[in-house]
Amino acid sequence: MNVLLAITAGVLFGGGLFMMLRRSLVRVLIGLLMISNAVNLIIFTAGRLVPARPPLISAGESALQPPYADPVPQALILTAIVISFGVTAFAIVLMQQTYRSLGNADMNEMRSTDTPVEDEEEAAS
Template sequence: MEILLAIMTGVLYAAGLYMILRRSLVKLIIGLIIISNGANLLIFLLGRITKGHPPIIPEETKIFSEIYADPVPQALILTAIVISFGLQSFAIILVKRAYKVVNTDDIDEMNATDEEV
């Protein structure tokens, strides 16, 4: 299972990088979304996937004797999801505003427009 998820992480990174290298700003945002999903999957894999109990220690025990799920990667992924949502929202509004002003989402045409003005 981990091998499949590791391959999927690599595919997400490759697809995201490919989309970022395109000339369109919309494809750039899609590439950022794909790379952030790949990063979330990587953090999840680094925390080791285990089928276990929640990490709650009963009062009568001092240490864990059973396999438990690690809560730190899950908390990091949840934080990363919230931050990436804010970044995506800002980027979408920024691209919309740039499209309104320049009437294109092609990065090369935007640079040419700056030189002509």
């Protein structure tokens, strides 16, 4: 099953990347969201999935009884999910503001900060 999930994660990642390579700001955003989901899935899959119980110590026990799912990747992913939520929330709003300020949602039109400055006085005359 690992294999199937690994492929899924790969497809999600590749698909997200493809979307990020589009020109439309909205598509780029969608790609970003897909990639952050893909990464979590990657870590999850890499954390060795076996049929197991959730990492909860049941009443009466004093320790986890095997087989249990590795809680560490879960904790890591949880942290990662929350972080990426914060980051994507910011990114989404940033894109919105960029669009508003530029009046354009075409990534190819966003080049002003890279193209060399014109000579202002010469340009003026």
